[in-house]
Amino acid sequence: xxxxxxxxxxxxxxxxxxxxxxxxxxxxxxxxxxxxxxxxxxxxxxxxxxxxxxxxxxxxxxxxxxxxxxxxxxxxxxxxxxxxxxxxxxxxxxxxxxxxxxxxxxxxxxxxxxxxxxxxxxxxxxxxxxxxxxxxxxxxxxxxxxxxxxxxxxxxxxxxxxxxxxxxxxxxxxxxxxxxxxxxxxxxxxxxxxxxxxxxxxxxxxxxxxxxxxxxxxxxxxxxxxxxxxxxxxxxxxxxxxxxxxxxxxxxxxxxxxxxxxxx
Amino acid sequence: xxxxxxxxxxxxxxxxxxxxxxxxxxxxxxxxxxxxxxxxxxxxxxxxxxxxxxxxxxxxxxxxxxxxxxxxxxxxxxxxxxxxxxxxxxxxxxxxxxxxxxxxxxxxxxxxxxxxxxxxxxxxxxxxxxxxxxxxxxxxxxxxxxxxxxxxxxxxxxxxxxxxxxxxxxxxxxxxxxxxxxxxxxxxxxxxxxxxxxxxxxxxxxxxxxxxxxxxxxxxxxxxxxxxxxxxxxxxxxxxxxxxxxxxxxxxxxxxxxxxxxxxxxxxxxxxxxxxxxxxxxxxxxxxxxxxxxxxxxxxxxxxxxxxxxxxxxxxxxxxxxxxxxxxxxxxxxxxxxxxxxxxxxxxxxxxxxxxxxxxxxxxxxxx
Numbered sequence: 001x002x003x004x005x006x007x008x009x010x011x012x013x014x015x016x017x018x019x020x021x022x023x024x025x026x027x028x029x030x031x032x033x034x035x036x037x038x039x040x041x042x043x044x045x046x047x048x049x050x051x052x053x054x055x056x057x058x059x060x061x062x063x064x065x066x067x068x069x070x071x072x073x074x075x076x077x078x079x080x081x082x083x084x085x086x087x088x089x090x091x092x093x094x095x096x097x098x099x100x101x102x103x104x105x106x107x108x109x110x111x112x113x114x115x116x117x118x119x120x121x122x123x124x125x126x127x128x129x130x131x132x133x134x135x136x137x138x139x140x141x142x143x144x145x146x147x148x149x150x151x152x153x154x155x156x157x158x159x160x161x162x163x164x165x166x167x168x169x170x171x172x173x174x175x176x177x178x179x180x181x182x183x184x185x186x187x188x189x190x191x192x193x194x195x196x197x198x199x200x201x202x203x204x205x206x207x208x209x210x211x212x213x214x215x216x217x218x219x220x221x222x223x224x225x226x227x228x229x230x231x232x233x234x235x236x237x238x239x240x241x242x243x244x245x246x247x248x249x250x251x252x253x254x255x256x257x258x259x260x261x262x263x264x
Numbered sequence: 265x266x267x268x269x270x271x272x273x274x275x276x277x278x279x280x281x282x283x284x285x286x287x288x289x290x291x292x293x294x295x296x297x298x299x300x301x302x303x304x305x306x307x308x309x310x311x312x313x314x315x316x317x318x319x320x321x322x323x324x325x326x327x328x329x330x331x332x333x334x335x336x337x338x339x340x341x342x343x344x345x346x347x348x349x350x351x352x353x354x355x356x357x358x359x360x361x362x363x364x365x366x367x368x369x370x371x372x373x374x375x376x377x378x379x380x381x382x383x384x385x386x387x388x389x390x391x392x393x394x395x396x397x398x399x400x401x402x403x404x405x406x407x408x409x410x411x412x413x414x415x416x417x418x419x420x421x422x423x424x425x426x427x428x429x430x431x432x433x434x435x436x437x438x439x440x441x442x443x444x445x446x447x448x449x450x451x452x453x454x455x456x457x458x459x460x461x462x463x464x465x466x467x468x469x470x471x472x473x474x475x476x477x478x479x480x481x482x483x484x485x486x487x488x489x490x491x492x493x494x495x496x497x498x499x500x501x502x503x504x505x506x507x508x509x510x511x512x513x514x515x516x517x518x519x520x521x522x523x524x525x526x527x528x529x530x531x532x533x534x535x536x537x538x539x540x541x542x543x544x545x546x547x548x549x550x551x552x553x554x555x556x557x558x559x560x561x562x563x564x565x566x567x568x569x570x571x572x573x574x575x576x577x578x579x580x581x582x583x584x585x586x587x588x589x590x591x592x593x594x595x596x597x598x599x600x601x602x603x604x605x606x607x608x609x610x611x612x613x614x615x616x617x618x619x620x621x622x623x624x625x626x627x628x629x630x631x632x
Contacts, residue, residue: 160354166318167351169338171365171416181368185355 028244035237051234055242059235065223068134069203072219076141077198083142084149085191089183092157093165103154110147117144118211125212132214140212141202148201149194156190157183189258196254267295267451268329268342268419270315275324277310284310285321286476292454292469297446299455299463302473303499308456311473312422315454316345328420344413345422349429350405352397358384358408359393365416383411386445403434410445420452427462439466460500464488472496488547490626497545497628504548504594507631510540517564517622520544524590528566529622541631548597550624553584555608557617564622570594572614584610586618594618 038048055062091103109117121140122132130136164186168178184191206221213222227233270292277285285307292298300308313319315326317338325332333341344365352361359380360367366376384390387407397405406426413421423442427435443466446453457463463470464484471481472495480492491497497505508520511527513535520528520542530544552558558567570586573593584596596618598610610616 161349161351163347163349163351164353166316166338167345167347167353167412168364169318170316170343170345171412172339172368173364174339177368181364182353182355186353 031237032241032244035234035241037234040234051238055235055238061218062220062223062227062235062239065218065220068137068217069220072134072138072141073199073202076138076145076202077195080142080145080198081149081191081195084146084194085153085184085187087146088150088153088157088190089179089187092154092162093183106147106150108147109144110151114144114205114207118208121208122211132212132217134214134217136212136214137209137217137219140208141205144205144208145198145201148197149191152194152197153187153190156187160186189261192254192258192261196250266419266449269294270420270452270454271325271327271330272311272315273325273327275311275314275321275326277307277314277319277321283476285314287324288473288476288478289324290471290478290481292452295450295452296468297443297453297455297466299457299467299470300473301457301460301463301470301499304458305475306473307476308458308473309424312345312424312454312456315420316343316422317341342418343420343422344416344418345424346406346409346413346426348425350397350409352405352408352412354397356397357393358389358395358397358400361397361408362411362415364412379415383415386414386448387411387441402430403438406430406438407441410442414445414449418451420454421449423453423455425456425458427457428459435462442466464500472499474499491545491628494543494629497543502548502595502597503545504551505543505545505628506592507541507543510536510538510542513538518627520627522592525588525592526568526590528625529564530625530627531623532627536627536630543628543631544625545628546594546620546625548583548595549599551594551596551618551620553586553596553598553610554617554619555610555614558619566618566620566622566625568594568618570616570618572610572612572616575610575612582610584616586616 033044035051036047036049037044038050039045087102087106091099117140121136121143125132125136125139164182165178168182169175173181204221205219206225209219209222213219218226224236224239227236270290272288272290272292275285275288276283288307288311290311300311302308310319314321314334317333317336317340321334324334326334328342333343353364356364362380362383363376366379371379380393381390384393387410389404389407389411392400392404397408400408406429409426426442427438430438439462442453442455446466455463455467464487467484469481469483470487472479472487474495480487480496482492487496488500491500491503494505497503506522508522508528511519511521513519516531516533516535518530518532518535520530522528528544530546536542557569558565568588570588573585573587576583576585579600581597581599584598586594586596588594
């Protein structure tokens with residue numbers, strides 16, 4: 001829809017815009033500001049990098065938690081990506097009974113409240129007698145990451161005319177060759193965004209992890225939560241700023257990567 | 265002749281309650297341009313997909329050079345397909361699309377380069393080798409699909425309504441190109457279409473299908489000039505199709521008494537007995553239309569008076585719907601010839617005379 005260029009934006013829409021931006025970023029701004037505060041208390045006493053120094057040199061528990069989070073995030077995202085991709089390919093490629101049912105039930109973990117998933121996983125693990133540890137966290141993360149990968153890859157596959165699969169078979173490709181040479185390259189953007197979504201979801205998950213974690217398996221969100229219970233530590237502020245930067249960098253490089261794939 | 269002969273024997277296929285193919289048998293000769301023609305849902309695409317190996321028949325066999333291939337998967341048949349929506353691989357360039365089957369066979373790089381160049385030349389796309397399918401026009405995509413299917417040197421090329429996504433002018437052009445590719449390569453082409461004009465203009469032989477059955481197999485001339493059933497007569501070209509009773513028979517000439525119309529002389533190679541109910545046809549372009557009564561009403565010429573109900577002018581020809589006093593309406597097509605014999609103009613409500621030879625009018629079906 002085109003509008004006359006001369007028409008003035010209403011002052012109402014402008015104030016809504018500014019209000020939204022302020023509302024969304026003011027907390028972040030305060031957070032960034034306070035990470036450079038010299039004092040530990042709430043009042044501004046001068047610029048300092050001491051919390052960053054403390055973050056990188058004197059926070060072993062924090063880094064252990066970060067390490068746990070990184071291990072769980074990467075491994076669960078990887079496993080979820082492999083299973084989710086193969087599942088999406090199967091649902092897209094083969095016609096079988098219960099196909100529609102399988103599609104629907106895979107979305108279930110996305111819709112259910114996290115607390116229900118957390119409780120059910122806890123009951124499940126204790127039911128089969130599995131000790132809570134980083135491994136149970138990993139299993140839980142795979143299970144809630146799977147639907148996202150499945151959905152993203154399936155959406156990508158459904159963009160394509162099914163006859164290209166028949167064309168590949170017609171030109172002499174076996175099922176395996178069709179998968180490797182046609183289906184996987186075509187779904188690559190879906191697979192990459194599925195993997196990154198899974199990493200992100202896993203890194204930030206609190207509720208489900210809280211239920212299924214065991215001794216020594218504290219992840220970063222759990223650590224931050226427990227640290228903050230004894231008062232806000234400016235080290236957490238500094239950590240948050242580092243993570244914001246990391247997220248921006250990751251989003252930017254992903255976008256470029258997807259553009260690169262699309263152009264290839 | 266290169267290529268293979270393809271024999272379809274008693275093939276049956278249904279989807280749920282829907283009978284897509286009901287005991288279909290067709291023999292296709294080596295190197296032939298063979299068309300499967302019929303309305304949508306007649307089973308022609310299903311038959312093609314069975315030959316390609318995408319569907320398996322519930323009964324019967326598909327023989328390639330005498331060998332039953334029906335249990336083989338698509339990649340094990342020496343048959344390639346040009347798909348209706350091209351089905352090009354969007355992530356590969358034109359070159360890689362065409363090279364796809366050679367790369368699967370792990371052909372040496374030099375051979376791949378040479379053969380892809382050869383086949384891109386065949387479809388005149390050398391200049392577009394580096395492009396992605398999304399950068400091509402519809403006609404160019406179709407040509408890539410053809411080159412990709414041919415590079416494997418199949419013995420049979422299957423074409424599934426390959427021109428249906430193109431506009432009318434381009435379709436005409438591609439049709440001529442397909443015909444010349446067929447002449448150059450000399451393998452068997454099996455061409456599925458619902459467009460009778462396409463089928464008539466390029467095929468060596470045509471199988472007309474409807475509701476899962478083959479109604480007639482023959483050359484375009486045979487199909488057009490002597491349709492085997494009412495459906496074929498109506499589906500191929502424009503026609504006048506009526507029912508009548510056989511009044512008398514003398515040799516191959518049959519006098520029919522058309523309901524509320526009078527007597528019409530037609531030809532039948534195997535005349536049905538007097539009293540039979542039959543359907544008969546006369547093509548609109550075989551009927552002569554004029555303002556005056558035909559002078560030499562020879563024996564074997566039918567002359568009928570009528571009034572022009574509707575004249576339709578379309579440049580090189582005009583179509584007239586002429587109503588006879590009994591209410592029967594005949595379609596007539598008059599070609600606009602040169603200045604010497606176009607005759608006076610015929611307009612709406614004019615009283616006209618129609619005449620046609622008994623030799624051009626045929627009995628199609630004997631009803632009882």
